[in-house]
Amino acid sequence: xxxxxxxxxxxxxxxxxxxxxxxxxxxxxxxxxxxxxxxxxxxxxxxxxxxxxxxxxxxxxxxxxxxxxxxxxxxxxxxxxxxxxxxxxxxxxxxxxxxxxxxxxxxxxxxxxxxxxxxxxxxxxxxxxxxxxxxxxxxxxxxxxxxxxxxxxxxxxxxxxxxxxxxxxxxxxxxxxxxxxxxxxxxxxxxxxxxxxxxxxxxxxxxxxxxxxxxxxxxxxxxxxxxxxxxxxxxxxxxxxxxxxxxxxxxxxxxxxxxxxxxxxxxxxxxxxxxxxxxxxxxxxxxxxxxxxxxxxxxxxxxxxxxxxxxxxxxxxxxxxxxxxxxxxxxxxxxxxxxxxxxxxxxxxxxxxxxxxxxxxxxxxxxxxxxxxxxxxxxxxxxxxxxxxxxxxxxxxxxxxxxxxxxxxxxxxxxxxxxxxxxxxxxxxxxxxxxxxxxxxxxxxxxxxxxxx
Ligand SMILES: C[S@@+](CC[C@H](N)C(=O)[O-])C[C@H]1O[C@@H](n2cnc3c(N)ncnc32)[C@H](O)[C@@H]1O
Ligand code: SF4
Numbered sequence: 001x002x003x004x005x006x007x008x009x010x011x012x013x014x015x016x017x018x019x020x021x022x023x024x025x026x027x028x029x030x031x032x033x034x035x036x037x038x039x040x041x042x043x044x045x046x047x048x049x050x051x052x053x054x055x056x057x058x059x060x061x062x063x064x065x066x067x068x069x070x071x072x073x074x075x076x077x078x079x080x081x082x083x084x085x086x087x088x089x090x091x092x093x094x095x096x097x098x099x100x101x102x103x104x105x106x107x108x109x110x111x112x113x114x115x116x117x118x119x120x121x122x123x124x125x126x127x128x129x130x131x132x133x134x135x136x137x138x139x140x141x142x143x144x145x146x147x148x149x150x151x152x153x154x155x156x157x158x159x160x161x162x163x164x165x166x167x168x169x170x171x172x173x174x175x176x177x178x179x180x181x182x183x184x185x186x187x188x189x190x191x192x193x194x195x196x197x198x199x200x201x202x203x204x205x206x207x208x209x210x211x212x213x214x215x216x217x218x219x220x221x222x223x224x225x226x227x228x229x230x231x232x233x234x235x236x237x238x239x240x241x242x243x244x245x246x247x248x249x250x251x252x253x254x255x256x257x258x259x260x261x262x263x264x265x266x267x268x269x270x271x272x273x274x275x276x277x278x279x280x281x282x283x284x285x286x287x288x289x290x291x292x293x294x295x296x297x298x299x300x301x302x303x304x305x306x307x308x309x310x311x312x313x314x315x316x317x318x319x320x321x322x323x324x325x326x327x328x329x330x331x332x333x334x335x336x337x338x339x340x341x342x343x344x345x346x347x348x349x350x351x352x353x354x355x356x357x358x359x360x361x362x363x364x365x366x367x368x369x370x371x372x373x374x375x376x377x378x379x380x381x382x383x384x385x386x387x388x389x390x391x392x393x394x395x396x397x398x399x400x401x402x403x404x405x406x407x408x409x410x411x412x413x414x415x416x417x418x419x420x421x422x423x424x425x426x427x428x429x430x431x432x433x434x435x436x437x438x439x440x441x442x443x444x445x446x447x448x449x450x451x452x453x
Contacts, residue, residue, distance in 0.1 A: 003265050005408060005427070010264055013429045013452040014436070015243070016379050017311045018330075018337060019372040020362060023449075024438040030336055030361030038333040038363070040098055042321040047099070051106030051137040053319040054130065055312065056088060057326035059113035059344070062150060065184040066256065067172070067214060069243050071328035072113045073344055081122045083348075088325045089129040091351045095323055096133045105130070106137040106319050109312060110144035116151040120158035127162045136163070141317065143167060143205075148191045153201075156194070160201045167198055168207035168238070174228050175221035178214050181256045188228050195232045205296055208234040212270040213242030215260035222270050226277045235296040238313065239274050240289050241267070243450035268426070287314045287380055288428055307380040314380070336363045367394075367437065375432045382420040382428065394437070401434040427452070 014021040043052065059073045060080060096103065108127065115123070127142065143166035144159060151169075159167070171191060172184060179185050191208075198206050208229050212222060229237060244261065262270060275285065283291040284299055287307060292298040301307045301316035308318035311330045324331040327347040330339045338361030341347040350357035364372065370388045377384035386395050402418070405411050410424030411431060420428055429452040433439060 002423075005410075005423075006265055006268050008408075009427045009430045010451050011430070012449040013433050014439070014449050016375050016429060016432050017309060017313065018332070019375045019436070020364075020368055020438045021436075021449075022330075022337075022339070024442065025337065025360060025362035030338060030358070030363050032356065032358070034363055035333075035336060035338050035356070035358060035361055036098055038335040039095070039321065039323070039331075042333040042335065043099055043103070046320040047101065047104055050319050051104040052321040052323065053107035053109070053317070054092075054105060055109050055111060055322060055324040055329055055331075056115075056126070057111055057113065057324065057329040057340075058084075058115040058118060059327050060084075060117040061112070061114045061147070062117065063183065065172075065182050067182045067184075067211070067242060069245055070113065071342060073327075078117075078119070081118050082125075084326075085118075085122055085126045085129070087348050087351050088126065091325050091357065092130055092323075093133065094351070094354065094356050095325075103134040104137050105134050105140060107141045107143075107317055110142075111312060112145050114147045114150055115144045116146045116155050120152070120154045123155065124158055124162060141166065145170065146194065148194045149186050151194045153197045156197050156201055156203075160203065165203055166205040166207070167203055168209060168236070169194060169234075171208045171225075171229065172211045173214055173217060173221065174225045175217070177216045178221060181215040181260065191228075192232060195234070205235045205298075207236035207238060208232070209238045209240065210274070211240045211242050212274060213244075213262055213267045215256040217262055217270060219270070219273060222273060223277070226274055230277070230281045233293075235293050236298055237278060237283060237291045238289060239271065239278070239291060241271070241450075245450050271426070285425075287382075288425075290314050302380075305381055309376060309379050331358075334364075335369070337361055371435050371437060374435050378418075378420065378428055378432050378435075382425065384418050386416045386418070398434055402431070405431060405434075 046052065057071065059071055060075055061072045062076050064074050108130070140163055142159065142162055142164040144164060145168050148169050169191060172182065173179060174188055195206060210225060210229060278291040282293060284294060286292050286298055286302050287309065290298065297316045298314065306316065308315050310322060310332060320334045322332045324340065326340065327344050328340055328342040330337060338358040340357045341350055341359050347357050370390050373388055374384045402411065405424065409421060410427050411418055411420050420431060424431060
């Protein structure tokens with residue numbers, strides 16, 4: 001590990017789950033008519049081929065984890081479930097009204113918040129409700145995020161019956177000191193139980209989310225967390241860098257002090273340690289922060305150059321149109337992005353008014369579309385080729401910005417191809433930043449991104 005390189009490149013930067021990144025979306029937003037026309041265009045181009053995908057945001061959690069950067073609503077009142085599902089289904093109807101034929105759904109992902117906050121019965125009502133107006137593609141996939149403390153066998157079975165073969169559990173860290181600091185107490189036994197149920201029922205891809213860089217994490221505690229994780233042999237492991245963004249998430253992230261966080265090399269060391277332990281146990285590194293067993297579809301997708309990245313992170317399948325339903329969900333029509341109201345009340349009242357409840361968005365320019373492809377290539381395949389249509393001048397400017405990284409041995413050029421070297425892998429966000437024309441032209445005056453390392 002090269003300390004100087006880490007010091008040099010550890011700067012605030014986007015995670016590139018989209019391009020343009022959300023803070024650089026057009027300040028004017030997107031006109032609702034433009035949003036609808038890009039959805040229809042994308043639908044017409046792709047429904048009969050690959051189909052469409054749905055992301056459904058289920059925002060409720062019973063308690064607040066103080067590290068969490070997701071859009072969630074803390075409540076113990078399960079009476080909110082039914083009306084939320086009704087609103088999501090109504091929102092789906094508003095989209096279906098735009099389509100000239102029955103949508104074919106390739107993939108549904110339930111994200112959160114905690115999707116398993118909802119009862120098995122309500123999860124069934126949701127999925128079956130969506131299919132009243134749609135049909136399944138042959139290779140239909142359903143996946144969901146689950147909190148091990150709040151997931152019953154019944155929910156796991158019901159979601160399996162509805163088509164789920166993939167789930168992901170939030171683990172974060174097993175160390176009691178860390179768990180206390182992040183207000184998330186969960187035992188190995190609880191995780192093992194939900195993991196075992198999933199295996200028994202027949203899930204073929206189980207994923208565990210871990211985070212490095214949490215307060216009080218030390219080499220020993222991370223080693224212990226990873227050893228426990230490996231005992232359960234999840235098919236995938238997401239090993240996220242802790243994104244400390246208290247200015248976005250307010251008091252939610254103030255359950256601990258800045259001084260309690262491992263920083264720079266110390267933090268990077270935790271990543272390198274984890275990575276080595278995953279390698280020693282047969283996992284392969286996928287993109288930036290994922291590991292998978294070679295039997296998992298994500299590994300196969302990487303081998304076949306089919307890996308994709310969207311707002312949920314890396315995925316093995318790509319559809320041109322992804323509709324996000326629910327409070328704060330982001331939709332992607334490939335030609336535009338749009339985000340739903342982030343506040344529950346506003347979201348519900350917009351839908352009740354028969355409006356598609358977006359509050360901001362971005363129509364991609366020709367240049368955005370090209371940069372988006374370059375950034376996807378780099379994030380997913382660690383290489384890209386300068387043949388996508390950028391002007392000679394812009395390409396030269398990007399190459400000039402990359403010279404320092406070539407000198408640092410992070411990447412090389414082969415003809416028109418840019419290839420990220422092994423040493424450059426951890427700096428791939430920095431490499432993408434040299435392509436990010438919106439960031440370069442409008443340098444933010446305040447911190448809006450987490451650190452790249
Ligand atoms: C939306 S959560 C859903 C999981 C489920 N609610 C749970 O807690 O088990 C998805 C994942 O995002 C990751 N995450 C949330 N906040 C994060 C942060 N500030 N930095 C890095 N990863 C984060 C966590 O690993 C979490 O498991
Ligand atoms: S980590 Fe999961 S359970 Fe905790 S607050 Fe975030 S979304 Fe909710």
